Amino acid sequence: MASIAEAAPKPPNALAGALKEAALAAGVAGALALPLIGFHLVDVTGGVSVESRLSWVVYAMLAVFAGRFLLAITRRPAAASGHRDARRSASGKRNARLVGLVILAAVLVLPFLPFSNRYVLDTAITVLIYVMLGWGLNVVVGLAGLLDLGYVAFYAVGAYSYALLALYLQFGFWECLPLAGILAATFGVLLGFPVLRLRGDYLAIVTLGFGEMIRIVLLNWQDFTRGPNGIDSIPRPSFFGLPFREEPPEGGTSFHQFFGLEYAPEHRIVFLFYLILALALVTNWATLRLRRLPIGRAWEALREDEIACRSLGINPTNTKLSAFAIGAMFGGFAGAFFATRQGFISPESFTFMESAVILAIVVLGGMGSQLGVVVAAAFFIVLPELAREFAQFRMLLFGLAMVLIMLWRPQGLISGREPSIRLGRPADG
Amino acid sequence: MGALLQVEHLTMRFGGLVAVDDVSFAAADREITAVIGPNGAGKTTLFNCLTGFYKPTVGRLALRRPEGEFFLERMEGFRIAREAKVARTFQNIRLFPHMTTLENLMVAQHNPLMRASGMSLLGLFAWPGYRRAERAAVERARYWLAKVDLLAQADDEAGALPYGAQRRLEIARAMCTEPCLLCLDEPAAGLNPRESAELNDLLRLIRDEHRIAILLIEHDMSVVMQISDRVVVLDYGRKIADGSPAQVRNDAAVIRAYLGEDEDAALPEEVARDLQAGH
Numbered sequence: 001m002a003s004i005a006e007a008a009p010k011p012p013n014a015l016a017g018a019l020k021e022a023a024l025a026a027g028v029a030g031a032l033a034l035p036l037i038g039f040h041l042v043d044v045t046g047g048v049s050v051e052s053r054l055s056w057v058v059y060a061m062l063a064v065f066a067g068r069f070l071l072a073i074t075r076r077p078a079a080a081s082g083h084r085d086a087r088r089s090a091s092g093k094r095n096a097r098l099v100g101l102v103i104l105a106a107v108l109v110l111p112f113l114p115f116s117n118r119y120v121l122d123t124a125i126t127v128l129i130y131v132m133l134g135w136g137l138n139v140v141v142g143l144a145g146l147l148d149l150g151y152v153a154f155y156a157v158g159a160y161s162y163a164l165l166a167l168y169l170q171f172g173f174w175e176c177l178p179l180a181g182i183l184a185a186t187f188g189v190l191l192g193f194p195v196l197r198l199r200g201d202y203l204a205i206v207t208l209g210f211g212e213m214i215r216i217v218l219l220n221w222q223d224f225t226r227g228p229n230g231i232d233s234i235p236r237p238s239f240f241g242l243p244f245r246e247e248p249p250e251g252g253t254s255f256h257q258f259f260g261l262e263y264a265p266e267h268r269i270v271f272l273f274y275l276i277l278a279l280a281l282v283t284n285w286a287t288l289r290l291r292r293l294p295i296g297r298a299w300e301a302l303r304e305d306e307i308a309c310r311s312l313g314i315n316p317t318n319t320k321l322s323a324f325a326i327g328a329m330f331g332g333f334a335g336a337f338f339a340t341r342q343g344f345i346s347p348e349s350f351t352f353m354e355s356a357v358i359l360a361i362v363v364l365g366g367m368g369s370q371l372g373v374v375v376a377a378a379f380f381i382v383l384p385e386l387a388r389e390f391a392q393f394r395m396l397l398f399g400l401a402m403v404l405i406m407l408w409r410p411q412g413l414i415s416g417r418e419p420s421i422r423l424g425r426p427a428d429g
Numbered sequence: 430m431g432a433l434l435q436v437e438h439l440t441m442r443f444g445g446l447v448a449v450d451d452v453s454f455a456a457a458d459r460e461i462t463a464v465i466g467p468n469g470a471g472k473t474t475l476f477n478c479l480t481g482f483y484k485p486t487v488g489r490l491a492l493r494r495p496e497g498e499f500f501l502e503r504m505e506g507f508r509i510a511r512e513a514k515v516a517r518t519f520q521n522i523r524l525f526p527h528m529t530t531l532e533n534l535m536v537a538q539h540n541p542l543m544r545a546s547g548m549s550l551l552g553l554f555a556w557p558g559y560r561r562a563e564r565a566a567v568e569r570a571r572y573w574l575a576k577v578d579l580l581a582q583a584d585d586e587a588g589a590l591p592y593g594a595q596r597r598l599e600i601a602r603a604m605c606t607e608p609c610l611l612c613l614d615e616p617a618a619g620l621n622p623r624e625s626a627e628l629n630d631l632l633r634l635i636r637d638e639h640r641i642a643i644l645l646i647e648h649d650m651s652v653v654m655q656i657s658d659r660v661v662v663l664d665y666g667r668k669i670a671d672g673s674p675a676q677v678r679n680d681a682a683v684i685r686a687y688l689g690e691d692e693d694a695a696l697p698e699e700v701a702r703d704l705q706a707g708h
Contacts, residue, residue, distance in 0.1 A: 286553065289552075289553055290549065290553070293542075293546050293549050293552040293553065294535070294536075294538075294539050294542035294543045294546055294549070294552070295543065295546070295548075295549045297528070297532060297535055297536050297539070298536060298539050298543075300525070300527075300528060300532075301525045301528065301536040301539075304524075304525035304526060304527060304528060305523050305524070305525055305526075307482070307519075307523060308519070308523040308524070308525065309507075309536070310481075310482075310506040310507045310510070311480060311506070311510055311516070311517050311519075311523075311603075312507075312510055312516070312536060312537045312539065312602070312603075312606055313507050313508075313509075313510030313511030313512075313539065313540050313606060314507055314536070314539050314540075315507050315511075316507065322549075417527060419528075419529045419531070419532060419584055420532060420535075421529075421531060421532060421535060421567070422529075422531070422583075422584050423531050423567070423570075423571065423574075423580075423583035423584055
């Protein structure tokens with residue numbers, strides 16, 4: 001595949017080329033989709049009749065166009081990695097940013113699209129939680145190179161800190177959010193201390209154990225955490241003090257009254273959607289920014305060669321702990337959001353399977369790639385949803401898709417590292 | 430010029446093996462001190478003790494700077510680099526291969542940049558003070574890139590550079606930590622004669638213009654004899670000679686260590702030619 005891509009003449013403008021390619025693919029898809037899915041049989045009294053459903057054809061064409069465009073635009077820089085030069089790499093960066101902006105714009109308007117409903121938004125919220133978790137774990141695994149199999153522990157710490165603070169001290173969501181992050185970061189440092197000397201496989205096993213420990217403590221400390229029964233009626237978030245309720249609490253105003261809207265249960269879902277989107281964007285901004293700071297470079301240097309780091313006066317202990325703490329903090333934020341969204345949490349939600357999925361998102365997306373995490377998270381959450389009709393074959397399809405991706409792109413969907421600084425242009429944004 | 434580094438009775442044992450045995454010598458400030466000796470003489474072990482990778486069994490490693498006195502044998506490895514300002518390179522190059530050349534030099538300036546970024550908090554919001562510090566760091570990196578002739582490769586992956594360029598980059602990286610003592614472990618290994626000559630010029634520049642002391646392990650006698658101010662010879666972990674290049678070249682114990690007791694020892698001519706290469 002690579003050789004074909006190398007041999008093909010590079011259009012002067014990669015973007016125009018990609019658009020052309022995508023348009024062509026969409027045309028082919030349309031031609032194929034029209035007879036295949038453009039019509040269907042419906043039962044009518046006394047027989048069947050054929051009805052057209054052209055909207056499906058349009059959706060198929062749009063999907064193919066977007067997919068082909070992404071593929072064309074992301075593959076070009078990768079194919080040229082053998083003889084990279086600054087210009088090509090810079091255009092790759094521009095493309096990645098463009099794709100990111102397109103995705104962001106699509107996500108921003110998602111609640112107002114015609115096909116958007118509660119189910120779509122719920123799925124999107126789940127995807128965004130995993131995107132945020134993936135970005136948080138990316139700090140630990142992708143940048144600092146510390147294989148963490150127990151990341152779900154910090155997610156659990158965040159969720160339970162909110163649930164317990166609300167249960168015992170009647171704290172609200174906005175007070176709990178920073179506390180959940182701080183508590184999770186503290187746990188990150190606590191975990192970090194004993195495992196500082198470990199690397200690779202050994203680190204993975206210890207972090208795996210830590211993840212299980214947290215879950216088992218939550219399960220067995222019945223007096224405090226209510227054990228396997230979980231904690232229910234966790235307060236829902238309010239719109240900066242305005243609750244999403246049909247009947248406002250005594251003497252208060254609810255969201256729909258304040259804005260003079262008809263009450264609709266979707267309001268809360270839309271708010272949750274934008275809330276997790278904002279949290280995820282903050283995570284993205286902070287991790288991208290940190291990567292360009294000395295601490296981020298030290299994380300990457302530590303991943304590359306710890307001995308050389310020590311010879312340059314970098315304190316490996318503090319550097320590793322800071323990676324654990326910051327990764328854990330974002331996990332904690334995501335956990336607090338999870339608790340308020342579900343309204344009910346139990347240790348069941350924080351099994352090893354969750355850690356595995358988050359790690360798979362990071363690895364599959366391409367270690368250290370922010371966009372890769374988004375694509376992989378969407379893949380991991382949306383694919384099982386789409387395959388619901390295949391019920392018992394669902395996991396099988398899922399496994400097959402993973403094997404195919406690992407064969408096709410062993411480095412992850414989006415690989416290739418962008419330098420944190422270039423000569424003559426200090427990183428500033 | 431007083432002694433910058435005073436090594437006293439340094440002994441390093443690994444179980445029953447004595448890798449360095451009661452070695453004492455001094456390295457003067459703004460001079461190049463070479464440590465030579467046959468393979469397995471304990472040179473790299475000596476370096477590892479100096480830079481905190483090993484804790485010596487016995488002995489004192491005193492570094493005297495105007496700012497104060499540092500006992501390196503008591504300090505953790507990263508503190509030796511950060512506080513005592515001893516930088517080193519490695520026998521088998523240890524760059525950050527997937528980071529760019531410039532990034533390698535930025536990592537070397539981690540500690541001042543970390544302070545300027547307010548432990549990352551100020552840097553996160555692009556504090557002007559941090560941006561100034563970052564620009565200064567880039568300028569220092571640019572200076573050293575120019576000195577080691579790697580300006581054009583500044584944004585290339587360090588691991589993709591040719592071998593000789595990687596050696597030069599490692600020296601530039603060590604210099605970006607602003608050391609007072611630079612320890613080079615076989616910097617000329619694998620270099621061709623022209624590259625060796627350029628290395629000599631670079632080391633002279635570091636000594637004469639930047640006024641930094643260099644401690645050098647080297648097998649390439651054309652480097653050692655031409656640029657060293659003083660040569661310390663180790664054999665089987667013991668110091669067998671210590672003096673100017675001319676003195677060491679004619680020292681009976683050194684000739685015996687290199688050529689063996691036997692007149693017919695392997696490779697005598699080649700080594701003898703190397704030893705004379707400084708003329």
